[in-house]
Amino acid sequence: MEKTSPDAGASVSPPAAKLTLFTLTAMVVGSMVGAGVFSLPRRFAAETGVAGALIAWLVAGTGMLMLAFVFQRLALRRPDLDAGVYAYAKAGFGEYLGFFSAFGYWASACVGNVTYWVLIMSTIGAIAPALGDGDTLLAVALSSVGLWAFFLLIRRGVKEAAAINQIVTVAKVVPILVFVLLALFCLDPQVFADNWGGADYAGSLFDQVRGTMLATVFVFLGVEGASVYSRHAKKRSDVGRATILGFVSVFCVFASVTIVSYGILPMAEIAELRQPSMAGVLEEAVGTWGKVFVSVGLIVSVLGAYLAWTLMAAEVLFVAAKDEDMPRFLSRSTAEDVPVPALLMTTVLSQVVLVITMFSDNAFNFALDLTSALTLIPFLLAAAFALKIAVRPDGRTVGGGTGFSGDLVVAVLATVYTAFLLYAAGLKFVLVSFIFYAPATVLFVMARREQGRRPFSPRELIILAVSVVGAVIGVVALAVGWISL
Numbered sequence: 008m009e010k011t012s013p014d015a016g017a018s019v020s021p022p023a024a025k026l027t028l029f030t031l032t033a034m035v036v037g038s039m040v041g042a043g044v045f046s047l048p049r050r051f052a053a054e055t056g057v058a059g060a061l062i063a064w065l066v067a068g069t070g071m072l073m074l075a076f077v078f079q080r081l082a083l084r085r086p087d088l089d090a091g092v093y094a095y096a097k098a099g100f101g102e103y104l105g106f107f108s109a110f111g112y113w114a115s116a117c118v119g120n121v122t123y124w125v126l127i128m129s130t131i132g133a134i135a136p137a138l139g140d141g142d143t144l145l146a147v148a149l150s151s152v153g154l155w156a157f158f159l160l161i162r163r164g165v166k167e168a169a170a171i172n173q174i175v176t177v178a179k180v181v182p183i184l185v186f187v188l189l190a191l192f193c194l195d196p197q198v199f200a201d202n203w204g205g206a207d208y209a210g211s212l213f214d215q216v217r218g219t220m221l222a223t224v225f226v227f228l229g230v231e232g233a234s235v236y237s238r239h240a241k242k243r244s245d246v247g248r249a250t251i252l253g254f255v256s257v258f259c260v261f262a263s264v265t266i267v268s269y270g271i272l273p274m275a276e277i278a279e280l281r282q283p284s285m286a287g288v289l290e291e292a293v294g295t296w297g298k299v300f301v302s303v304g305l306i307v308s309v310l311g312a313y314l315a316w317t318l319m320a321a322e323v324l325f326v327a328a329k330d331e332d333m334p335r336f337l338s339r340s341t342a343e344d345v346p347v348p349a350l351l352m353t354t355v356l357s358q359v360v361l362v363i364t365m366f367s368d369n370a371f372n373f374a375l376d377l378t379s380a381l382t383l384i385p386f387l388l389a390a391a392f393a394l395k396i397a398v399r400p401d402g403r404t405v406g407g408g409t410g411f412s413g414d415l416v417v418a419v420l421a422t423v424y425t426a427f428l429l430y431a432a433g434l435k436f437v438l439v440s441f442i443f444y445a446p447a448t449v450l451f452v453m454a455r456r457e458q459g460r461r462p463f464s465p466r467e468l469i470i471l472a473v474s475v476v477g478a479v480i481g482v483v484a485l486a487v488g489w490i491s492l
Contacts, residue, residue, distance in 0.1 A: 028245040035253025040179060043226035044261055045126065045305045046371065048268035049284030050222040052277035055215035057203045057269045063216045064262040067223035070424030074386060075254040076417045077393045082246040084396060084404050084414070092385045093323050094330075099392030102332055103451065103467040107474075108385040109327040110447045111440070115381035116320035117356040119228060122374040123309040123316075124150035125364060129282050129371065130302045140282070142370035147361055154361065157310075158354045161317055162345055179311050180260070182304025186289055186297075187263045193292040194270030202269040220431035224379035226261050227254075282371055317353060324349035334453040379428075380436035381443060387425040394418035438484055441477030448474070 051060050081088070081095055088094035092112045097105025128141035128150055138146040268277060268288045280287035283305050289297030325346035328337035340346045364370035396404050397414040429437065448471060452462045463471060483489075 028249055031245055031249035032252045035249055036180070036256055039227060039253065039257045040183070040260070040308055040311075043122075043222070043228075043375070044183060044264055045283035045285045045301070045308070046375070047222065047226065047261065047265045047285070048277050048288050049280050049282060050372075051219055051265050052202075052268070052274045052284075054218035055212075056274060057199065057266065059212055059215040060219070060265050060269070062212070063219040063223060064258075064265065066216065066424075067220065067227065068258050068262065070421070070428075071223075071227045071258070072254060073417050073421035073424060074390065075250050077390055077421045079246075079248075079250050080414055080417065081389070081393055082250075084400075087403055092389050093327055093332075095392040096385060096388035097330070097332065099395050100388060101466070103463070103470055104388060106327070106332050106451045106454075107444055107447075107470075108388050109323050109332060110450070111381050111444060112385040113320050113323045113353070114356065114443050114447075115228070115378045115385075116316045116323075117353055118360050118374055118381060119225070119378040120154075120313055120316055120320075120353075120357045121360045121364060122225075122371060122378065123313045124153060124361060125371045125374060126283060127153075127306055127309055130286070130305055133281065133286075133298075133302070140370060142364050142367065144365065147365055150361055151358060154354060154357055157313060157317060158350060161314070161321075161350060162341075162347060179304060179308035182301060182308070183260055183264065186285060186301060186304075187260070187267055189289060189297065190267035190271055190292055194267060196270070198273060199270035202274050217431045220428055221376045221379040221436075223261075224382065224428055225375050227257075228378065228382055317350070320353045321346050321349040324352060328454075331454055331458060333450055335457055376432070376436055377439060380432045380440050383425060383429050383432060384440070387422070387429065390418060390421035390425050394422050435484075438477060438481030441474055442481045445474045445478035 051063070055063065085095070085098065088098055093105060093109035096108030125141035125146075128138045128143075128146035132138035132140060132146070137143060138149070141150075264285065268285070271277075271288050271292050272280075277284060277288065283301065286298040286301040286305070289301050324333060324337050325340065327333040328335060328349070337346070337349045337352065339348050360374065364374060367373040393414070397412065397418045455462045
């Protein structure tokens with residue numbers, strides 16, 4: 008169908024800013040190195056010991072590497088598709104699932120942004136009790152100020168924000184590397200050995216590993232960052248290179264932070280540490296200055312990750328609107344290449360979720376796990392699309408062959424891994440995800456009506472029915488206490 012022209016109120020988009028390989032790699036690293044890495048010691052120690060952690064990182068590292076390869080290869084095989092995660096789902100499975108992928112990825116970014124502010128306030132809360140664990144009224148008010156300050160910063164221009172991200176990415180990696188080196192130097196072999204088996208935890212080793220999976224998903228979110236921002240790349244091949252370079256770099260850091268922590272304190276004590284637990288581990292190793300050092304590094308790291316994630320979230324809405332899968336008002340951008348309506352909508356949803364955290368039992372864990380769960384469907388659809396064109400390339404596929412090629416092996420492994428993650432997430436977060444997905448269909452209907460098209464095809468009505476039923480069950484489960492935030 009021929010696309011209708013934008014309404015008169017939408018400005019003509021200027022040429023996209025062109026980003027280098029280094030900048031794209033910094034976007035990937037900046038997206039992944041955020042709040043999650045500072046929470047890893049407690050998250051893992053609460054679930055398993057050293058052996059389980061090693062297995063978990065092996066599974067997560069392999070699975071996420073396959074996803075990284077998926078985004079790398081899709082960038083080469085389908086160079087006509089921008090905003091990766093969303094575009095791949097649409098090309099492979101139709102407009103409605105493409106819309107769900109765009110919305111789910113965007114919503115996960117917004118919820119993920121909330122974890123950053125919660126963790127910042129929790130960090131400061133160690134010396135200012137009024138901030139609590141980042142979920143008090145004062146903490147939410149201060150977080151809101153920061154949230155809207157970043158909106159004003161990013162509104163000034165994508166190039167300026169991307170340049171700031173490069174500087175922050177370098178600055179925030181240094182404290183994490185220092186933590187690993189100091190923890191290695193102070194590691195107690197006996198404590199490490201005592202923490203090996205995780206025998207104190209109920210359940211099998213499989214159950215222990217499963218319990219860590221959402222945490223690993225969260226810290227790896229952003230591996231697709233270069234793909235999402237592909238329309239800004241100077242060279243298309245840089246998208247794939249940036250994805251792999253960024254992934255390998257942060258995987259080594261994340262696994263190291265987790266494992267060395269087991270040599271400083273017993274698991275039970277790590278599991279009881281205040282978040283950010285990395286600060287508590289280093290305090291035990293070298294004293295109070297270690298806690299201060301990590302806390303300052305966390306604030307720099309989190310603000311940088313927030314910047315990168317907000318850029319990516321707005322980009323997904325903008326490109327979806329340009330493709331007429333979101334309402335047209337989201338396709339407007341300024342002369343500085345900033346999609347302001349999409350950026351505003353991103354900030355508003357983050358603000359709403361920030362308020363909701365005040366009613367959660369554990370604001371940080373809830374936001375972290377929900378972020379991971381919302382991302383799983385977009386990731387699964389992207390992996391499934393890679394599998395689809397590996398088996399049967401379409402007319403727009405560049406290069407590659409059919410049969411048991413490298414593309415097929417990568418796509419199969421990535422699809423199996425993301426399907427396992429949905430299982431590991433559990434019914435609770437799948438239902439809560441539906442509560443987000445189902446109402447979002449209003450935006451899809453708005454876009455269809457702007458084009459003079461019927462809202463749903465028969466196949467799309469089935470998908471709508473499933474999402475609505477899931478949302479209703481989720482709301483009822485929350486209301487009667489079957490599941491809780």
